[in-house]
Amino acid sequence: MKIRWGNVALTSIAMIAGIITLFGYFVDRNALANANILVQGVYAMRLLLVSWAVLLAAVAVCLGAVNLGAVHMRKVFKQSKGWPYSLFILLGLLTALAAGFVLPFVGLTGSDPLGLGPGMYSGLGNPLIQWVFRYLQAALGTAISGLIVFFLVFAGFRLLRRPTWRLTSIVFGIVAILSLIGMAPFFLDPLDPAHLQVLGVTLSDARNWIWTWLSQVPAVAGARGLLLGIALGAIATGLRVLLAIDRPYGE
Amino acid sequence: MTQYLIGFLVAVFFAGLIFVLSLLARQKGAKPLGLRQIDAYESLPATVGAAVETGRRIHISVGAGAIGEVSTPATLTGLSVLDQIASVAAISDKPPIVTTADGVAMLLAQDILRGVYKRQNAPEEYDGLAAQVVGLSPLGYGAALTGVIPDDSVAGTVLMGSVGQEAVLMTEAGQRAKTPTVAGSDQPAAQALLFATADHPLVGEDLFAGNAYINRRPEHLASLRAQDWMRLLIGGGIVLVVLYQTAKALLASLGVALP
Numbered sequence: 001m002k003i004r005w006g007n008v009a010l011t012s013i014a015m016i017a018g019i020i021t022l023f024g025y026f027v028d029r030n031a032l033a034n035a036n037i038l039v040q041g042v043y044a045m046r047l048l049l050v051s052w053a054v055l056l057a058a059v060a061v062c063l064g065a066v067n068l069g070a071v072h073m074r075k076v077f078k079q080s081k082g083w084p085y086s087l088f089i090l091l092g093l094l095t096a097l098a099a100g101f102v103l104p105f106v107g108l109t110g111s112d113p114l115g116l117g118p119g120m121y122s123g124l125g126n127p128l129i130q131w132v133f134r135y136l137q138a139a140l141g142t143a144i145s146g147l148i149v150f151f152l153v154f155a156g157f158r159l160l161r162r163p164t165w166r167l168t169s170i171v172f173g174i175v176a177i178l179s180l181i182g183m184a185p186f187f188l189d190p191l192d193p194a195h196l197q198v199l200g201v202t203l204s205d206a207r208n209w210i211w212t213w214l215s216q217v218p219a220v221a222g223a224r225g226l227l228l229g230i231a232l233g234a235i236a237t238g239l240r241v242l243l244a245i246d247r248p249y250g251e
Numbered sequence: 252m253t254q255y256l257i258g259f260l261v262a263v264f265f266a267g268l269i270f271v272l273s274l275l276a277r278q279k280g281a282k283p284l285g286l287r288q289i290d291a292y293e294s295l296p297a298t299v300g301a302a303v304e305t306g307r308r309i310h311i312s313v314g315a316g317a318i319g320e321v322s323t324p325a326t327l328t329g330l331s332v333l334d335q336i337a338s339v340a341a342i343s344d345k346p347p348i349v350t351t352a353d354g355v356a357m358l359l360a361q362d363i364l365r366g367v368y369k370r371q372n373a374p375e376e377y378d379g380l381a382a383q384v385v386g387l388s389p390l391g392y393g394a395a396l397t398g399v400i401p402d403d404s405v406a407g408t409v410l411m412g413s414v415g416q417e418a419v420l421m422t423e424a425g426q427r428a429k430t431p432t433v434a435g436s437d438q439p440a441a442q443a444l445l446f447a448t449a450d451h452p453l454v455g456e457d458l459f460a461g462n463a464y465i466n467r468r469p470e471h472l473a474s475l476r477a478q479d480w481m482r483l484l485i486g487g488g489i490v491l492v493v494l495y496q497t498a499k500a501l502l503a504s505l506g507v508a509l510p
Contacts (some may be wrong), residue, residue: 026259057319060354064384067357071383082402141390148416151423155448158426172447226439226455228485232478233459234324234437239266241327245273245470246462248330248359 011244018242020045069093092136099128175214182211268477269470276469284472291433291451292464295409298431299340302406308345310405311336312396312421313360314412314436315389317353322413325437326356328459329412330363335465336409337367341376348403349382351412352392357384393417400424410434411453411461415441422448435461 024046027039035043072086072093080086106114107121120127160173240246275281302309313329316322333349340347341364349360360382368377385399386392397420400408407430410421414436422445425432434445435453445452456478463471499509 022262023259026255026262028255053319057317057355060358061387062354064352064354064357064387067354067380067382067384068387071380071385074380080402082398085398137388140394141388144390144394144420145416148419151419152444152447155419155423155444159447168446223439226442228482229456229478230437230439230459232481232485233456235262235265236269236474236478237324237328237459239262239269240470240474243266243270243273245269245474246327246331248327248363 007247010249011247014247014249015242015244017049021049022238022242024049065093096129096132099132100126103128178210178214182207182214265477265481268480269474272473272477273470276473281469283469284476286460286464286472286475289453289457289460289464291435291453291457292461294431294451295336295433295465298407298409298433299336301431302340302347303343305406306344307404307406308343309336309340309347310400310403310408311347311349312408312410312412312414313349313351313356314410314414315352315386315392315417316356316413316437318355318359322437325411325413325458326351326353328461329410330356330359332409332411332461332465333360334363334367335462337364338370341367341371341373345404346376346378346381348399348405350385350392350396350399351382352384352386352389354384357382389415389417393420396421397424400430401428405430408432408434410436410445410449411458413437416444419444419448425450 020042023042027035027043027046029043032040032043069090072089074080075083075086076090103120103126104122116127124130156172156176159169237246241248276284299309311329311333313326313333314322316326318326333347337347337349347364349357349364351357351360361379364381365374365377368374385395393414394417399405400421401424405428408421408425410418410432411434414421415438418434418436418441422432422434426448431450432448433451433453434449435458436442436445437458442452442454446454459478460475462468463475495509502509
């Protein structure tokens, strides 16, 4: 069997970097001064590797933006389906870039040429960038979040309309209805008939007890079970990369 | 200091368990490990096959998570599954399309797609823009996918990665285009949403079992077995602690003190 030394080198570098970074997380920073030189070295290497990773990730964000622009430029030039939307995206991209680049250049021409105050010509202080985030990105993000509620209602309705009902669908439906009743603003008025006692328990108390039990016992138990499984799956995936069983970094 | 040592020992034990079980699974005559049926993985060959036969493309989403953050394992799982699916779907008239919200994941996806075409002796078929960053924020990513699915003649979507509530936008687009969606996320809230909206949802740690179900390599099956053992150990530990604390409280009420 032919050994591909390039692959061996790549795998070795990835394994060593991964293991050093992992071990670095188990070093107690407060006890670092009393630790031996090996532990201190591992910790220092971890910090160095993480700082390199942050730098590379920042470059990758720029490449991502270039990719985004290239994909939509191709759509516009080929006039593919939905190309006018791509044009809007490109305009938005260019506007955001211009907002980030123009003021710093203006700031270079004098100490405070527009009277915005020191530090307002670049970075997060840039009023143009702040305007784009506040009035475009935040507003659109809120609008999309609002839409999700409607999609969820439709999805829940569609789930209950499935031709074959499974036990999970039935449980989902019952819990959804109970949750809606539990969170609805009923029974708040003390003069409401629901506050009349039946066998020593009011309807309001019964509703609160069922809702509290549902949300704090089965829901929390299920969520913790899911989280435990997800955590173990995530750790196993990471360890497989460290053991070079999975190699997502090339052929 | 103790918590760091415990964390370190658990990591070493888990890694050792995966390594030893992998070695045992690779031995000649080793009994293959069984897997329970997961609907989402059972439906994958049909989804990919339909894309190839109808000359449309398969859309693989590796989520809005980023490499280097908490979402790294989920994104890596999506990328591994991409390798398996692209190997089959690359023969379609329209190549698979990969979407992400992270530059590093995009670069890795491009590398994987390039490798797939190289293995199939068709490097000229590789399209550098098949792996796309469609949005740089989770909500932007979800909103952009509503356009990708109907506009790029997508026959089916496989979402495996880290997504939040924005996943609903994608599954809704799939429903409107009448294309199947196989979807899993590492976020419990998103899993609940996907359970209601996706055709084939992945629940809990099913997302991380993708490699084992698709390529059935002994190492991946062994990793699943190691996870099961760890779950049993942790679950058993939790039950023991609960029993101990209950006994301690009961005995304390009787005037007997446990350490």
